[in-house]
Amino acid sequence: MGKPIAEDQDKIDLRIVRKDGGLAPGSFGKTGEIWFGIGGDAITLSYWNGTRGLGQTVAIKRIPCHLGGSRVSFVCPICARQVMVLYVGENDFRCKACAGVQYLTQTKHRPARLLLKAERIRSKLQASEDDPTCKRVARPLRMKHETFERLKKEAVRNYRQGQRLLAR
Numbered sequence: 001m002g003k004p005i006a007e008d009q010d011k012i013d014l015r016i017v018r019k020d021g022g023l024a025p026g027s028f029g030k031t032g033e034i035w036f037g038i039g040g041d042a043i044t045l046s047y048w049n050g051t052r053g054l055g056q057t058v059a060i061k062r063i064p065c066h067l068g069g070s071r072v073s074f075v076c077p078i079c080a081r082q083v084m085v086l087y088v089g090e091n092d093f094r095c096k097a098c099a100g101v102q103y104l105t106q107t108k109h110r111p112a113r114l115l116l117k118a119e120r121i122r123s124k125l126q127a128s129e130d131d132p133t134c135k136r137v138a139r140p141l142r143m144k145h146e147t148f149e150r151l152k153k154e155a156v157r158n159y160r161q162g163q164r165l166l167a168r
Helices: 014-019 110-124 145-167
Strands: 011-013 028-031 034-039 042-048 053-064 070-075 085-088
Touching (some): 011 014
Antiparallel strands (some): 028 034
């Protein structure tokens, strides 16, 4: 059996917490199944999924930015790495490496990854599914011409390379 998939795991992402305005000391909130409370240089995390509970205080590091403000990250309780996402482990919260999880795309073979990448670019370009080579796609509003042309070439290259590898 392979590693667990990161997208399927319960996790807390500091970027989402920050976007919701929850990084001020004394603030608290909830993201997914995880409740959090900020206290100075630590965050208290509480997890309950109906069958098991978990509580832990995790250090956060605030790094001052050159033009003011600060960049905030978790300090993994296991390996002390600075990370933006902590996953729910068996008995604690852990970084991706310590939790032993992998992203869904890491489980796919190269041709499937290339075709998935081409599909994501085509959706960004608002191309239809029946136009894999992006021949009939118009430039989306406010997208620079250079970016549009680069993405179109990248989508076509990934699609053709994925098809070629699948044909082997």
